[in-house]
Amino acid sequence: MSLATVDLRKAFGGVVALDGATVTFREGRINALIGPNGSGKTTYFNCVTGMIRADSGTVTYGGTDITRKAPHAIARAGVGRTFQLCRVFPRMTALDNVLAAVRPGGVSGGLRGARHRAEVDRARGWLTRLGIEHLIDIEARNMSWGQQKLLELAGVLMGEPATVLLDEPAGGVNPALLDRIGTLVRDLNAEGRTFVIVEHNMDLVMSISDHIVVFDRGRPIAEGPPSLIRTDERVLGAYLGS
Numbered sequence: 370m371s372l373a374t375v376d377l378r379k380a381f382g383g384v385v386a387l388d389g390a391t392v393t394f395r396e397g398r399i400n401a402l403i404g405p406n407g408s409g410k411t412t413y414f415n416c417v418t419g420m421i422r423a424d425s426g427t428v429t430y431g432g433t434d435i436t437r438k439a440p441h442a443i444a445r446a447g448v449g450r451t452f453q454l455c456r457v458f459p460r461m462t463a464l465d466n467v468l469a470a471v472r473p474g475g476v477s478g479g480l481r482g483a484r485h486r487a488e489v490d491r492a493r494g495w496l497t498r499l500g501i502e503h504l505i506d507i508e509a510r511n512m513s514w515g516q517q518k519l520l521e522l523a524g525v526l527m528g529e530p531a532t533v534l535l536d537e538p539a540g541g542v543n544p545a546l547l548d549r550i551g552t553l554v555r556d557l558n559a560e561g562r563t564f565v566i567v568e569h570n571m572d573l574v575m576s577i578s579d580h581i582v583v584f585d586r587g588r589p590i591a592e593g594p595p596s597l598i599r600t601d602e603r604v605l606g607a608y609l610g611s
């Protein structure tokens with residue numbers, strides 16, 4: 370389902386973070402959202418996922434208005450996200466972290482028996498798919514930054530989102546892991562998931578995106594395929610601060 374915003378606005382005191390962002394991220398694509406530091410990308414993700422409330426404007430998902438919905442309702446509707454400063458529970462194992470992502474009430478309480486086993490199998494499946502199954506019993510605080518990012522993503526995927534928002538997936542990860550993330554995103558997209566990726570690593574953005582939206586000062590200034598964005602004068606100008 371397509372994720373769209375119309376005239377989204379958000380100010381923090383005198384700082385205008387979003388200044389009328391009208392954007393459509395189409396279903397089935399690997400979309401990228403790029404722009405200079407402070408151009409409003411994370412604020413955009415926060416408004417879209419209900420983490421902060423926009424001052425005005427609308428957010429729709431698959432044509433349904435989700436502007437004022439709570440984060441858990443937006444997640445349930447099929448929009449999952451990761452965070453720039455990766456969010457995992459440091460003192461929980463990888464398995465418990467992934468299970469916690471779909472059991473907000475806690476890991477130990479709740480499910481028993483066959484349903485519990487089915488969920489554990491599914492969690493193990495995601496950990497395997499992300500290449501960190503060997504860490505299943507390791508607490509998150511004992512993992513590398515890159516491993517924690519993969520763990521966070523495993524938790525998001527456990528919720529079976531149709532649309533996945535990734536906030537700087539390449540930030541602070543080594544080149545080998547970067548390749549793995551790129552391949553994974555392409556594979557998950559081939560299976561039907563839509564992506565919106567905020568990322569500063571232009572090699573990754575240019576190599577995996579179908580469609581790029583460029584923000585400057587809280588609104589889109591250009592959009593199109595990588596071949597067009599690479600040479601767009603407005604985009605070059607925004608990055609050079611002109």
Ligand SMILES: Nc1ncnc2c1ncn2[C@@H]1O[C@H](COP(=O)(O)OP(=O)(O)OP(=O)(O)O)[C@@H](O)[C@H]1O
Pocket residue numbers: 381384385386404405406407408409410411412413
């Ligand atoms: N909670 C907040 N309180 C005050 N100002 C904020 C807050 N969050 C964001 N801002 C400001 O809003 C503007 C947009 O910030 P935002 O983090 O959305 O940009 P960004 O494009 O994600 O930046 P970066 O690429 O550096 O992560 C910036 O000027 C920032 O300082």
